[in-house]
Amino acid sequence: MSAAISGSSELEKFRSEARAWLEANAPAAVRGVLSSIEGQGNWGGRRPTFDPPEMQTWMERMAARGWTAPTWPTEYGGGGLSPEQAKVLAQEMAALKLPPPLMGFGLEMIGPTLLNFGTEEQKQQHLTAITSGRIRWCQGYSEPDSGSDLASLQTKAVRDGDHYIVNGRKVWTSYGDQADWIFALVRTDPSAKKQEGITFLLIDMETPGVSVRPIRLISGKSPFCETIFDDVRVPVGNVIGKVNGGWTVAKALLGYERSMIADAFGASERGAKGKKKATGSGSRLVQLARQYGFGEQGELDDAVLRDEIAQLEMDERAFHLTVQRSRDAAKAGHRPGPESSLFKVYATELNKDRYELSVRIAGAQGLGWEGPGYDDDEITLTRQWLRSRGNSIEGGTSEVQLNIIAKRVLGLPD
Numbered sequence: 556m557s558a559a560i561s562g563s564s565e566l567e568k569f570r571s572e573a574r575a576w577l578e579a580n581a582p583a584a585v586r587g588v589l590s591s592i593e594g595q596g597n598w599g600g601r602r603p604t605f606d607p608p609e610m611q612t613w614m615e616r617m618a619a620r621g622w623t624a625p626t627w628p629t630e631y632g633g634g635g636l637s638p639e640q641a642k643v644l645a646q647e648m649a650a651l652k653l654p655p656p657l658m659g660f661g662l663e664m665i666g667p668t669l670l671n672f673g674t675e676e677q678k679q680q681h682l683t684a685i686t687s688g689r690i691r692w693c694q695g696y697s698e699p700d701s702g703s704d705l706a707s708l709q710t711k712a713v714r715d716g717d718h719y720i721v722n723g724r725k726v727w728t729s730y731g732d733q734a735d736w737i738f739a740l741v742r743t744d745p746s747a748k749k750q751e752g753i754t755f756l757l758i759d760m761e762t763p764g765v766s767v768r769p770i771r772l773i774s775g776k777s778p779f780c781e782t783i784f785d786d787v788r789v790p791v792g793n794v795i796g797k798v799n800g801g802w803t804v805a806k807a808l809l810g811y812e813r814s815m816i817a818d819a820f821g822a823s824e825r826g827a828k829g830k831k832k833a834t835g836s837g838s839r840l841v842q843l844a845r846q847y848g849f850g851e852q853g854e855l856d857d858a859v860l861r862d863e864i865a866q867l868e869m870d871e872r873a874f875h876l877t878v879q880r881s882r883d884a885a886k887a888g889h890r891p892g893p894e895s896s897l898f899k900v901y902a903t904e905l906n907k908d909r910y911e912l913s914v915r916i917a918g919a920q921g922l923g924w925e926g927p928g929y930d931d932d933e934i935t936l937t938r939q940w941l942r943s944r945g946n947s948i949e950g951g952t953s954e955v956q957l958n959i960i961a962k963r964v965l966g967l968p969d
């Protein structure tokens with residue numbers, strides 16, 4: 556443990572400095588702005604959208620301080636904070652209702668992967684572009700015939716001098732139409748055993764031959780795309796790790812992805828909307844129940860529903876504490892192991908339960924799609940409920956996570 560964080564007095568000093576800095580530097584307009592893995596908030600990139608516009612100032616000030624990536628080393632645009640200091644910073648931001656200044660797969664997935672596997676040149680090229688919000692990333696893993704069995708992927712990269720020529724098709728590329736770079740898995744040795752012929756490659760989406768087609772979902776949105784590579788020339792310097800050694804890098808990144816998903820969907824602040832008409836205190840589920848007329852005084856007269864809400868909230872709380880304990884136990888630079896599968900399964904199943912319950916509480920008003928009769932929150936609730944069905948698929952399905960837990964956590968035979 557570094558001297559800076561060895562005592563609680565040093566940590567408390569950091570807390571008051573951080574609070575003073577946040578109060579002086581966070582624009583009032585960004586307080587309470589929502590951010591989520593589903594695209595809300597600031598994701599940066601070459602074509603950023605800042606909503607409200609003050610998000611730009613917020614991002615720039617936090618990036619200059621290194622606090623878009625608080626625990627990354629300062630030489631790569633991070634804040635160099637210890638995990639304890641980062642936790643204090645997050646607590647102070649939450650107390651002031653400040654959103655993350657920047658979100659995305661750069662900070663959550665490829666950044667940590669580059670810190671572990673990148674060369675110095677690759678770190679210099681990509682990490683500050685991420686922390687400053689200049690470049691937005693997407694993930695090119697899945698293919699039409701390779702999802703759970705990812706190692707069967709067929710997108711090919713053939714060496715041609717100082718370049719690889721990439722041909723193939725990726726699918727379900729989240730925000731592929733808004734991203735600037737993609738981290739992709741490509742097959743570089745078709746004759747090797749399937750896991751052994753894969754290479755991890757970074758590709759600029761503006762390279763000739765890359766095209767992207769949005770796919771419309773059941774929720775009505777199109778957050779993901781089909782990404783096609785047609786004779787795309789990629790410098791060999793863009794290989795991360797070893798040629799044909801991409802599977803190791805890919806698995807490490809999946810650990811970061813599953814932790815990100817668990818964080819995003821396990822949080823109890825999520826859940827039903829209904830902010831406009833909600834009354835009184837209590838969680839969002841309780842507020843939603845009150846909104847839909849359970850009891851004049853706001854009490855819930857349906858005992859079964861009361862029980863279900865209480866159970867879900869206890870599950871959320873227990874999960875939150877477990878994640879917190881695991882995070883506290885993790886050392887700085889800790890690479891998530893198979894326990895990230897455990898958290899991923901639990902958080903995403905919990906999120907699905909949360910939306911099922913929200914829709915049941917709202918009754919017929921929880922099934923609005925468009926038109927009069929439903930307000931914006933109700934329409935959003937229906938769409939979020941439908942979107943939540945994908946939670947136990949993205950980042951590897953629940954069934955696949957259970958296989959990993961059985962094998963690598965519990966040590967059960969194949």
Ligand SMILES: Cc1cc2nc3c(=O)[nH]c(=O)nc-3n(C[C@H](O)[C@H](O)[C@H](O)COP(=O)(O)OP(=O)(O)OC[C@H]3O[C@@H](n4cnc5c(N)ncnc54)[C@H](O)[C@@H]3O)c2cc1C
Pocket residue numbers: 693694695696697698699700701702703704726727728729730779945946948949950951952953954955958
């Ligand atoms: C919202 C969302 C966002 C996504 N974003 C991205 C992205 O940005 N980039 C990207 O590359 N991919 C992305 N994906 C794709 C995702 O990783 C795949 O959908 C997932 O890995 C499952 O693959 P599949 O859809 O081909 O299903 P399949 O692999 O065909 O699985 C079908 C069913 O069979 C089950 N199954 C398969 N194998 C086994 C097994 N061995 N044991 C038990 N059951 C099994 C699965 O659990 C599932 O129920 C996203 C998916 C979603 C839903």
